[in-house]
Amino acid sequence: MSIIKKIITFRPSFTLRILTGLVSILILLSVCTFIGLSDRTRLNVRAAQFESRAIEAGAKVYYDQCARCHGANGEGVEGLGPGLASEFFVGRIELVRDEMQQQSIRVVVPSERLKQIGWTGSLRDYIIAVTESGIPVKTSNVWDVNHPTFGERYGGPLRGDQIRDVASFIVNYGLNPLPNDQAILPPAPGEGQAARPTPVPLTPEQEAGKQVYLAQGCAACHAIRGVGAQGAIGPNMNRMGAVAAERIASDDYKSKIQGQPPATTPEEYIRQSILYPNAYIVPQCPQGPCQANLMPRNYAQVIPPQDLDNLVAYLASLK
Secondary structure, eight states, X not given: OHHHHHHHHOOOOHHHHHHHHHHHHHHHHHHHHHHHXXXXXXXXXXXXXXXXXXXXHHHHHIIXXXXXXXXXXXXXXXXXXXXXXXXXXXXXXXXXXXXXXXXXXXXXXXXXXHHHHTOOXXXXXXXXXXXXXXXXXXXXXXXXXXXXXXXXXXXXXBOHHHHHHHHHHHHHGGGSOBOGGGSOOOOXXXXXXXXXXXXXOOOHHHHXXXXXXXXXXXXXXXXXXXXXXXXXXXXXXXXXXXXXXXXXXXXXXXXHOOSSOOOXXXXXXXXXXXXXXXXXXXXXXXXXXXXXXXXXXXXXXXXXXXXXXXXXXXXXXXX
């Protein structure tokens, strides 16, 4: 009982009470600091996870809205839009994490395009500005159309968060940008104003084939610049005659052609592609890998023989 009584009646000295209080405060501060540092690390990790989800969401927006003009892999589409994945546009970046798991971007090679046009903000800000409000003034004859407005407040289809997401996706190309020689680059300011070369006049048969192209709805899926054809489902037809010659010489075509003998001339290849579209599936379309069974397979019954001959002649003339 005496020990208990001493404990109950113990009255520490003033000095001891001060020391005890200081020690308690130090312990409390240490615990709070440890918890705070742990929470900060978790918050930084969570922020990185949110950014990853934003990039993923931006990828869907890109393929739905942007790929038709800028290419499925950001390489650009002739006559429609420049490459957005080129080092010229996005530069080159690295992701850096510190001991707190704080993720940040380090610019290794800055965007040459932003320097060229005199943009002083960030690449992300530029992408958001152009995507949201578009480019209403046509500054180059290289592209067939002006960049449209995509932001809802300008009458476009995208919310602000969707535009921010697609900006995150495009900036992310900087981790592994395309070499400049593998993308379509925009002209320098003032260099895209030259008049386009006068096209070689079409023969009567080729002109008739052009009308078949438009009448049969080919323009809904295949783009040809200068004729109002901006479809982005199937391969681009701008250089069909030259591309057909390259394709029949490729190992990919020779090894994958099915159900038909390999074509030996561009005209044979084009005719084969129209009548038997599943015989050979082109690897890449504007919005990703080309798919079988998308192109109608009844053109032999729908297009009269003479019209088909004219259509082949027209497409083979595009070089």
